[in-house]
Amino acid sequence: MTTPPAPPLPIRPVRADDPAEVDRIYDICLRTGASGEDATGQFADPRLLGEVYAGPYVRFAPELAFVLDGGADAGPVGYVLGVADTAAFEDELERSWWPGLRRRYPLGRFPEGSPDAGVVGLIHEPRRTPPGLLHAYPAHLHIDVLPDAQGGGNGRRLIETLTDALRAAGARGVHLGVAADNVKAQGFYEHLGFRRVEQADGHVYGLRLS
Numbered sequence: 001m002t003t004p005p006a007p008p009l010p011i012r013p014v015r016a017d018d019p020a021e022v023d024r025i026y027d028i029c030l031r032t033g034a035s036g037e038d039a040t041g042q043f044a045d046p047r048l049l050g051e052v053y054a055g056p057y058v059r060f061a062p063e064l065a066f067v068l069d070g071g072a073d074a075g076p077v078g079y080v081l082g083v084a085d086t087a088a089f090e091d092e093l094e095r096s097w098w099p100g101l102r103r104r105y106p107l108g109r110f111p112e113g114s115p116d117a118g119v120v121g122l123i124h125e126p127r128r129t130p131p132g133l134l135h136a137y138p139a140h141l142h143i144d145v146l147p148d149a150q151g152g153g154n155g156r157r158l159i160e161t162l163t164d165a166l167r168a169a170g171a172r173g174v175h176l177g178v179a180a181d182n183v184k185a186q187g188f189y190e191h192l193g194f195r196r197v198e199q200a201d202g203h204v205y206g207l208r209l210s
């Protein structure tokens, strides 16, 4: 028997001032954080991934953060998070997001080589996006949908919601990074018109918006 496609769920702007919703977004980030699969067992600290890949987007660009609403009991079951100007966002994080996290997560807090230590390394030495990539694709995004809500067009509608909002914000292109072994997501992006962009490290995809 084949699994029926997930039903289309409502998409709405994030409630950035609702701590339960933000917790839920962090949880989705963890549950899809191992190249698209559940990373729960891999991290000693369940909030670490969200502190890097979800929290700052909700905090600094809530107008470009949308959730897939699973209903009153479930809350968000997926999200797309974006920023229109990646360079300005990275500057803002250096000023007001990373310093607090560096105090909470000092280097050496987790065993060397552990997944937690890898993320703490990113907090202390965040990667800056290369200017060449930003020229064509100044915006960037993250999308994650829980397994039960995947496969019925929810991912496509989340991407379209964000790209409409990015166009309205004047962004001429959007990029994203994807793990080399997340072939499912790579197929999804290519199907939606994203094209692979040559980068020294990692798999990066870009989509022109104008």
Ligand SMILES: CC(C)(COP(=O)(O)OP(=O)(O)OC[C@H]1O[C@@H](n2cnc3c(N)ncnc32)[C@H](O)[C@@H]1OP(=O)(O)O)[C@@H](O)C(=O)NCCC(=O)NCCS
Residues within 6 Å of the ligand: 032, 035, 036, 037, 143, 144, 145, 146, 149, 150, 151, 152, 153, 154, 155, 156, 157, 177, 178, 179, 182, 183, 184, 185, 186, 187, 188, 191, 192
């Ligand atoms: C990747 C992800 C966002 C896709 O969302 P989804 O709801 O599963 O995908 P959709 O059902 O919206 O698919 C949209 C379209 O892409 C197509 N598609 C999906 N995956 C595909 C693939 N691997 N190859 C080719 N086409 C694909 C669908 O057939 C559909 O086509 P259509 O709209 O023309 O009929 C979702 O699976 C997910 O969150 N996965 C786990 C987390 C993750 O990997 N996030 C990305 C990290 S970079």
